Structure formats: C-alpha cells, structure tokens
Amino acid sequence: MxxxxxxxxxxxxxxxxxxxxxxxxxxxxxxxxxxxxxxxxxxxxxxxxxxxxxxxxxxxxxxxxKKEQYAIPEDFVDSMDEANYVVAHLPKPMGIVFEENDPSCGGVFVASLAEGGAASNHGNILPGDQLVAVGGTVCKGVDFDACLGYIQASTDDTTKLIFFRGGPNNFYGALGCSQEWLDQFMDKQRAAP
Structure with a gap:
C-alpha cells in the first residue's frame, strides 16, 4: 500500500x-x-x-x-416634439383660468376652461396645458402676473397663445426642452401667421 x-x-x-x-x-x-x-x-x-x-x-x-432610476415615466410627453404643442388664436375674453406652477419651475398652466368661452369653443386647449408663449414672447418659467400681463398687453383682435400638451415635469427641468430647441421652435412660430 x-x-x-x-x-x-x-x-x-x-x-x-x-x-x-x-x-x-x-x-x-x-x-x-x-x-x-x-x-x-x-x-x-x-x-x-x-x-x-x-x-x-x-x-x-x-x-x-439602474433600470428603475432611468426609466421613462409613464406620463412622459416629449417637449422637443412639435406635435405636442398647440397654437390657438383667441379673442378676449378667452375663458381660460390660469394657475401658477410650483415656484421651483415657474410658469403657468390651464387650470380650467369657462364653458362656452373662446378657449372651450376652440376645442384644442385642455386643462393641464402649459402656457409657452403669448404672441412671440416666451412665458417658460415666467411668473403668473407677467404671463397675464403679456395677454393683457395684446392689442390684436385675437391673441396667439402657444401651449405645451404635457405637465410641468415634462416641460421644465431635466425632461424639458433645451433652450436652443425652444428658440428654433419660437422662430418658426414667429414666422407663421
């Protein structure tokens, strides 16, 4: 062995x-x-x-x-897609009740529409839409009083309003459109009738 x-x-x-x-x-x-x-x-x-x-x-x-951390929210609306913007030419009184967003981002949104008002009859403006511009003036991040001041200052028969069809989380902050994109979008809108 x-x-x-x-x-x-x-x-x-x-x-x-x-x-x-x-x-x-x-x-x-x-x-x-x-x-x-x-x-x-x-x-x-x-x-x-x-x-x-x-x-x-x-x-x-x-x-x-990290999948959850970087997941796209279910309510995500692309703020750099022109299809998510609504343009309306409205006479005064418009019949829109605006409300200010959280002060951390600023700006205003459509809180409600008056029944039978110009905005309600337009048909494309919905509660929750973010006000982007009045005429050629951008309202992104501007406080409530300034936004209403732009509307009141309009002397045309109709006032051109541009809305973003999505919430403030999609329009402001990390998910929001870049300033460069917004400038190009507004240049197109100013050139349009």
Whole structure:
C-alpha cells in the first residue's frame, strides 16, 4: 500500500493512498480567488463583470440595477416634439383660468376652461396645458402676473397663445426642452401667421 505525503498550512500528514481525500488549503486573503476566476459565466453574458468583481461580490452591471432610476415615466410627453404643442388664436375674453406652477419651475398652466368661452369653443386647449408663449414672447418659467400681463398687453383682435400638451415635469427641468430647441421652435412660430 503506497502512502501519499500531504502538506497543509501547518503540518505534513502521511496518509495511506487508499484513504486519500482531497484537502482544502486555506490561504487567508486569497480564499475564493480560484473560484472567482473559474466561473462558468461568460464575460459576454455578464457585461463588464470581471472575475475580481465576482470575488469581491460587486455587481457593476448598470442595466438591471439602474433600470428603475432611468426609466421613462409613464406620463412622459416629449417637449422637443412639435406635435405636442398647440397654437390657438383667441379673442378676449378667452375663458381660460390660469394657475401658477410650483415656484421651483415657474410658469403657468390651464387650470380650467369657462364653458362656452373662446378657449372651450376652440376645442384644442385642455386643462393641464402649459402656457409657452403669448404672441412671440416666451412665458417658460415666467411668473403668473407677467404671463397675464403679456395677454393683457395684446392689442390684436385675437391673441396667439402657444401651449405645451404635457405637465410641468415634462416641460421644465431635466425632461424639458433645451433652450436652443425652444428658440428654433419660437422662430418658426414667429414666422407663421
């Protein structure tokens, strides 16, 4: 019967070969390194997860872990799509009740429409629409009194109002249109009759 000499971290043991069992050698800080590098998972399947990351228990995949944080809200309306804007030429009195947005973003929105009023009869203006411009003057972020002042200052038979069909979260802040886009959009609107 042959004998096998096994070495462990603390002692040498002579074990008969017939009773040979694999021994686990512990190396302290390097425990698990072999397992981390011998995973059956392909690097292509786990984007950017390295064996070292698995060994440390770090999941660097942003696709799953950050999905909710960067998810598109269900009520999202693209503020850089001209189809989400409504233009109305209305006589005074217009029959629109405006209300100021939260002071953090400013601006006003349509709170309600007077039944039988010019805005209600127009048919395309809805409660919740954000006032973007009066004539050629942009009202984005402007306070309530200034917006009403622009409407009152209009001396034409009808006043051109431009509305954004979406909430303040879609028009202001991170989801809102860029100033460059808004300037180009307003240049087109000023050129239109």
């Amino acid at each position: 042959a004998a096998v000499l096994l070495a462990s971290a603390t002692a040498f043991v002579l074990v008969p070969q017939s009773h040979h069992r694999p021994s686990v050698v512990t190396n302290g800080i390097f425990d698990g390194v072999k397992d981390a590098f011998s995973q059956d998972v392909s690097i292509l399947e786990d984007d950017r997860v390295t064996p070292f990351d698995r060994w440390l228990g770090i999941d660097v995949r942003s696709e799953d872990s």
